[in-house]
Amino acid sequence: MMRESDDANAFCVPRASFIRAMRMVASSVTVVTTDGPAGRFGATVSAFSSVSADPPTILVCLRAESRIAKAVARNGGLCVNVLPDDRQDIADRFAGLDDHRLADRFFGIDCRGGPGSPPEIDGATVFSGHVEQAVMSGSHRIFICRIRDVRESAARPLAYLDGSYHNVIPRGACGAGPCAGTA
Numbered sequence: 001m002m003r004e005s006d007d008a009n010a011f012c013v014p015r016a017s018f019i020r021a022m023r024m025v026a027s028s029v030t031v032v033t034t035d036g037p038a039g040r041f042g043a044t045v046s047a048f049s050s051v052s053a054d055p056p057t058i059l060v061c062l063r064a065e066s067r068i069a070k071a072v073a074r075n076g077g078l079c080v081n082v083l084p085d086d087r088q089d090i091a092d093r094f095a096g097l098d099d100h101r102l103a104d105r106f107f108g109i110d111c112r113g114g115p116g117s118p119p120e121i122d123g124a125t126v127f128s129g130h131v132e133q134a135v136m137s138g139s140h141r142i143f144i145c146r147i148r149d150v151r152e153s154a155a156r157p158l159a160y161l162d163g164s165y166h167n168v169i170p171r172g173a174c175g176a177g178p179c180a181g182t183a
Contacts, residue, residue: 029083029158029165031094032060032068033111033119036075042105042119043068044095046160047140048080056147058127064141072143073134079118082125084155085167090121091158112151125153 027046034041045068047061060080062069072078083091092098093105111119113128120126129147136142159166 023162026159026161026166029088029091029160031081031083031090031121031124032062032072032078033081033121034068034072034075034078035113035118036071036077036116038071038074040106040119041068041071042094044091045080048082051144056129056150057132058129058145058147060143060145061137061140062143063139064136065139069141069143072131073141075118077118077128077130078143078145079113079120079126079128081119081121082127082153083121083158084123084153085158086155087121087123087158088165091165120151123153123155124151125155125157126151 028048030045030048031042032045032048043062043066045060045062049059051057051059058080060072060078062072090109093102093109098105106119110122112122113119118128120128126149127145127147128149128151129145131143132146133144134141135144156168159168
């Protein structure tokens with residue numbers, strides 16, 4: 001007799017194939033921030049999506065065992081900062097690439113918001129809200145958040161595709177030829 005978990009795994013593709021295919025999906029580069037009883041944290045995240053406009057709702061997927069996921073769960077709120085295309089340095093910092101020399105990832109970065117409020121990075125498009133639901137799926141926790149505030153930026157977003165950062169430009173903006181570094 002087949003168990004339910006065996007049946008579910010029967011339809012799974014190999015992990016390596018899934019990861020290779022997902023590298024071909026372009027995504028906005030975001031920094032998810034939180035502050036509250038669990039402390040102030042931030043991490044670079046690409047798994048972010050709109051869920052609904054009525055009411056305004058987003059989802060963010062975070063590795064369940066990460067410090068940021070645990071802090072968001074305890075703090076109950078977060079901010080998704082969609083980085084502008086000239087802020088790869090912030091993306092790298094919140095991905096942990098500077099942790100060897102910086103005790104505080106927020107050091108020197110201009111942010112809005114007071115203590116207990118998720119930091120909003122200046123220049124980013126921000127979606128700030130509270131967690132309505134958290135769902136476990138595999139190695140990640142999906143946070144579904146009701147948005148209470150947005151701040152739009154006129155800057156184009158930084159994108160991530162196939163392991164590197166890209167600039168997003170409208171089709172045809174470079175004439176007939178391809179534009180270097182675009183997604």
